[in-house]
Amino acid sequence: MRAQTTDIYAASINNVVKDFPNGSETTRVLHDVSVDLKKGQMTMLVGPSGCGKTTVLSILSGTLSATSGSVTVMGERLDQLSNNNLVRFRRRKIGFIFQQYNLIATLTVAENAAIPMIADGVPWEEATRTAGRLLDHLGLGKHLTKLPRQLSGGQQQRVAIARALAHNPALVVCDEPTAALDAQAGKSVMALLEEAAQDAQRAVLVVTHDDRIFSFANRIIRMEDGRIIGEGLPDLASSEVRST
Helix, strand or coil, rough: CCCCCCCCEEEEEEEEEEEEEECCCCEEEEEEEEEEEEEEEEEEECCCCCCCHHHHHHCCCCCCCCCEEEEEEECHHHHHCCHHHHHHHHHHHHEEECCCCCCCEEEEEEEEHHHHHCCCCCCHHHHHHHHHHHHHCCCCHHHHCHHHHCCCCCCCCCCCCCHHHHHCCCEEECCCCCEEEHHHHHHHHHHHHHHHCCCCCEEEEEEECCHHHHHHHHHEEEEECCEEEEEEEEEECCCCCCEE
């Protein structure tokens, strides 16, 4: 799991350790973790609450630094970038999807989806027009001028997906994207993420404990107590992981 050939892998962390200060001591939450994310695939990182899943996601996406080890996205060593260059890289190469949607209440659906492009200097009208085309593809073409509060939870998560994909990122990271959704809305959202993961130049990482969606994964990695304990393919009959 440690190859970093950018022709195959969009992102990887190698031998990552993460410590957090705890008073006069430190708590180690990741123990020598290595994960590679292959282009054209959806990888799920699963395990009990507190096992380190979100910490891995945060380190892979450059929002949290590792105590030691390396972090590579599209051939770029994130752990070696300055703060300004890291922010610029994340803005252009990484898309984020969260459980709580994190939409701006005062912006329209199209404006929310356009935020990454606007932040990268794309003119407002061009960005919202591009976002509108993507939203139409995601089934929200009739809702472009609505505010988030006028949408259902599943529709708001689609807007969040559009926002994450609008700038064509190489890596999309999703933190519990279906936890706040019912089964039908969750499957609809996962079908969209599955489609996004089929892009040959993109990898999708989903952190989840929702076994209803395991069947959408190309690969599942299990964590426990800050360590990778196994990986394999989803068993469609039992929602368990079948080792390869």
